[in-house]
Amino acid sequence: MKPKYMTLVEALESMIQSMGKNEMIPSERVLAKEHNLSRMTVRKAIDYLVDQNKLYRVNKVGTFTTDEKLYKKVDAFSGFTNEVRRAGGEPSSELIEYSLQAANKHIAANLGIKEGDLIYKVIRLRKKNGVPIMIDEAHFPQAIIPLNEQVVTGSIYDYIQNTLGLKIVTANQRFKATFAKKEYQKYLEIDELTPVIRTELHVYLEDGRIFEFNHGYINTDRYEIVSKSYQ
Amino acid sequence: MKPKYMTLVEALESMIQSMGKNEMIPSERVLAKEHNLSRMTVRKAIDYLVDQNKLYRVNKVGTFTTDEKLYKKVDAFSGFTNEVRRAGGEPSSELIEYSLQAANKHIAANLGIKEGDLIYKVIRLRKKNGVPIMIDEAHFPQAIIPLNEQVVTGSIYDYIQNTLGLKIVTANQRFKATFAKKEYQKYLEIDELTPVIRTELHVYLEDGRIFEFNHGYINTDRYEIVSKSYQ
DNA sequence: ATTAAAATATGGTATATACCAATAATTTTG
DNA sequence: CAAAATTATTGGTATATACCATATTTTAAT
Numbered sequence: 001m002k003p004k005y006m007t008l009v010e011a012l013e014s015m016i017q018s019m020g021k022n023e024m025i026p027s028e029r030v031l032a033k034e035h036n037l038s039r040m041t042v043r044k045a046i047d048y049l050v051d052q053n054k055l056y057r058v059n060k061v062g063t064f065t066t067d068e069k070l071y072k073k074v075d076a077f078s079g080f081t082n083e084v085r086r087a088g089g090e091p092s093s094e095l096i097e098y099s100l101q102a103a104n105k106h107i108a109a110n111l112g113i114k115e116g117d118l119i120y121k122v123i124r125l126r127k128k129n130g131v132p133i134m135i136d137e138a139h140f141p142q143a144i145i146p147l148n149e150q151v152v153t154g155s156i157y158d159y160i161q162n163t164l165g166l167k168i169v170t171a172n173q174r175f176k177a178t179f180a181k182k183e184y185q186k187y188l189e190i191d192e193l194t195p196v197i198r199t200e201l202h203v204y205l206e207d208g209r210i211f212e213f214n215h216g217y218i219n220t221d222r223y224e225i226v227s228k229s230y231q
Numbered sequence: 232m233k234p235k236y237m238t239l240v241e242a243l244e245s246m247i248q249s250m251g252k253n254e255m256i257p258s259e260r261v262l263a264k265e266h267n268l269s270r271m272t273v274r275k276a277i278d279y280l281v282d283q284n285k286l287y288r289v290n291k292v293g294t295f296t297t298d299e300k301l302y303k304k305v306d307a308f309s310g311f312t313n314e315v316r317r318a319g320g321e322p323s324s325e326l327i328e329y330s331l332q333a334a335n336k337h338i339a340a341n342l343g344i345k346e347g348d349l350i351y352k353v354i355r356l357r358k359k360n361g362v363p364i365m366i367d368e369a370h371f372p373q374a375i376i377p378l379n380e381q382v383v384t385g386s387i388y389d390y391i392q393n394t395l396g397l398k399i400v401t402a403n404q405r406f407k408a409t410f411a412k413k414e415y416q417k418y419l420e421i422d423e424l425t426p427v428i429r430t431e432l433h434v435y436l437e438d439g440r441i442f443e444f445n446h447g448y449i450n451t452d453r454y455e456i457v458s459k460s461y462q
Numbered sequence: 463a464t465t466a467a468a469a470t471a472t473g474g475t476a477t478a479t480a481c482c483a484a485t486a487a488t489t490t491t492g
Numbered sequence: 493c494a495a496a497a498t499t500a501t502t503g504g505t506a507t508a509t510a511c512c513a514t515a516t517t518t519t520a521a522t
Contacts, residue, residue, distance in 0.1 A: 003505060022340050027472060038507045043473090051282065053403070058343055060472050060514045175456040177408045177426035177449075195408035195426030218408075225406040227458060234475060258502060269477045274503090291484045291502050345515095 008035055008045040016054055016065050024062040025055065053226065080126050080134075081155040089128040096135070096187070097123040098152050100142065107139050110202065110213040118142040122152055125187045126216075133223040135184045136199075136216030144211045166205055174200040175225065180217040188219045196220065237437075239266055239276040247285055247296050255293040256286065283401075310388035311367075315359050323361065327418070328354040329383050331373065338370050341433065341444040349373040353383055356418045357447075364454040366415045367430075367447030375442045391442070398437040405431040406456065411448040419450045427451065 008031070015025065025031075028046065032039045046063060049055040057063045084091035099121050108115040122138045138156075140147060144166075151159045160166050178198045180188055188196070201214040218225070239262070246256065256262075259277065263270045277294060280286040288294045315322035330352050339346040353369045369387075371378060375397075382390045391397050409429045411419055419427070432445040449456070 005505080022336075029471080029473095038509095040508085041506060044505085056343070057473065058515095059474070061516080062472065064340070173458045175406060175428060175458075176451040177428045178451075179426065193424075195410065197406060197408045197428065220407040220409075227404045227406075228401060236475080260502085269479095271478085272476060275475085288503065289485095290504065292486085293502065 004037060005041050005045040005048070008037065008042065009048050011035070012045060012049060013054070016049075019065050021065055023065050025065065027062060080136075081157065084126075084128045090130075092127045092130065093153075094125040094127070095122070095153055096125055097121065098149060103139070103141075107213065110210070111139060111141055112210050113141050113143075120145070120147045120152075122147070122156075124152075128223070131222060132188055132219070134199075134216050134218040135180075135187050136214055138212055138214040140212055141210075144205075144209060160211070166211070168203060168205060168211075171201060171203045173202075176200075178217075184217055188217065190219055190221075194219075194221070197225065235268060236272050236276040236279070239268065239273065240279050242266070243276060243280060244285070247280075250296050252296055254296050256296065258293060310386065311357050311365075312386040312388065315357075321360050323358045324384075325356040325358070326353070326384055327356055327366070328352065329378075329380060334370070334372075338444060341441070342370060342372055343441050344372050344374075351376070351378045351383075353378070353387075355383075359454065362453060363419055363450070365430075365447050365449040366411075366418050367445055369443055369445040371443055372441075375436070375440060397442070399442075400435055400437050402432060402434045404433075407431075409448075415448055419448065421450055421452075425450070425452070428456065 012025065019025070026034070028039050028042045031037070031042045035042070046055060046057070050057060050063075053066055055063050056066055080093070081091045100118055101121055102116045103111065103113060103119045105115050107119060108117065111119065113119075118141075120140045120142060122140070124136060124138070125132055126134045126136065140156075145156075145160060145164070147156070157168070161168065176198045177195050179192065179194070180190065180196045182192070185192060185194075188194075190196070197218045197220050199214075199216045199218060201212070201216070202210050203212040203214070205211050243256070250256075257265070259270050259273045262268070262273045266273070277286060277288070281288060281294075284297055286294050287297055311324070312322045331349055332352055333347045334342065334344060334350045336346050338350060339348060342348075342350065344350075349372070351369075351371045351373060353371070355367060355369070356363055357365045357367065371387075376387075376391060376395070378387070388399070392399065407429045408426055410423065410425075411421065411427045413423070416423060416425075419425075421427070428449045428451050430445075430447045430449060432443065432447070433441050434443040434445070436442050
């Protein structure tokens with residue numbers, strides 16, 4: 001059974017969708033009355049959306065929409081599928097390429113394996129609610145992650161954690177502004193003059209082995225990278 | 232007057248400090264009784280710490296400490312000067328503009344203040360080892376951060392923390408690929424076709440007030456953004 | 463029309479209470 | 493001693509209520 005505040009979150013999300021930026025939403029008391037909820041429950045729903053950067057509050061004035069688009073959390077890495085889902089979206093991916101090949105020097109160095117060792121190369125176009133957001137080339141050492149075509153069309157991270165029982169502990173990510181490869185521009189629905197963020201990602205297992213080396217191109221008009229840091 | 236849940240947050244923080252990782256803290260009901268608070272107030276304090284990744288909950292079991300110490304080190308926000316220094320570089324900055332002005336609608340919304348409130352606008356070219364890396368426009372509400380020209384040429388963060396005695400707790404940052412403003416291109420030593428990463432930064436004080444809204448342009452050929460995340 | 467006072471609305475905090483569902487500890491049963 | 497049943501404990505959700513301090517709007521006075 002879905003909690004009531006979650007139902008309200010969804011209602012508010014679609015309301016926000018149809019609003020401009022920095023517009024005020026109805027007050028907590030009004031929302032409570034409209035939805036037959038207590039104000040505390042309404043606050044919980046709003047808390048949820050404030051945490052997601054979709055709303056912000058101004059004390060004694062009101063609660064307003066942000067210019068939030070899609071965003072990517074940097075501080076807790078869980079794979080594209082889970083990240084999009086957590087942000088309240090419906091993730092999907094289109095498989096562009098899937099092959100088993102020998103690692104070249106560059107890939108081998110980034111995975112900490114020997115040149116010539118077998119790796120799976122997986123190129124996927126990632127979408128949120130059907131909208132292309134990023135395209136990425138992932139490389140997995142066959143010796144650690146035995147893939148097959150069925151797994152590749154789903155969430156590889158769920159497979160690694162649940163089926164293989166491996167524990168993912170850290171991810172190092174680098175960001176750089178650049179242009180996308182020509183052959184990727186059509187997938188991302190951009191032209192040759194649209195800058196993108198290129199990510200480079202190394203993901204580690206508990207024992208320190210790298211099981212994924214990934215580089216991707218993000219259309220930041222559709223998917224902004226967000227990071228939250230604490231002191 | 233400090234809210235009660237904040238007092239509990241502090242008490243819990245020092246408790247966490249003396250505990251190991253993945254250790255269970257007392258239950259909400261016990262904490263409520265011990266501190267003469269209602270359980271809802273205790274939950275609010277725990278919510279705060281969960282959001283900061285210092286605690287995590289397991290439904291029907293308990294609330295536990297994380298291995299946050301490591302995480303904090305990597306992702307802690309400390310301003311450009313300290314960040315460059317930590318990376319082993321020599322930071323410096325060139326003051327491009329410094330003025331006191333009335334906040335326009337956009338700036339006011341981002342700082343959570345009223346349109347027309349006075350803010351300091353500080354534009355600086357940031358360098359690492361004398362090489363221009365990024366340029367940023369920072370905005371500080373005068374009511375919170377009283378600046379002067381001398382402070383602006385040094386580390387504003389050191390001034391805020393040491394002289395004003397304010398506590399910086401969180402920073403939200405967003406990244407987007409774009410091009411730099413024309414007048415900034417010469418400072419960054421790039422041409423009009425070099426993509427940059429645009430950052431947008433909100434920095435928060437302990438009481439939730441935003442004391443800095445900042446947007447900057449990074450020459451990622453010289454300065455890549457790196458993030459490390461834990462699961 | 464301007465100014466001043468009053469009323470209203472807002473988010474922020476805090477309490478007390480209640481029930482749920484699943485886990486973990488305890489007790490009972492065989 | 494082992495298995496099963498019971499009980500206590502846990503976080504999750506939800507309501508109703510109350511008061512605060514300030515921003516905004518409305519009304520009244522000048």
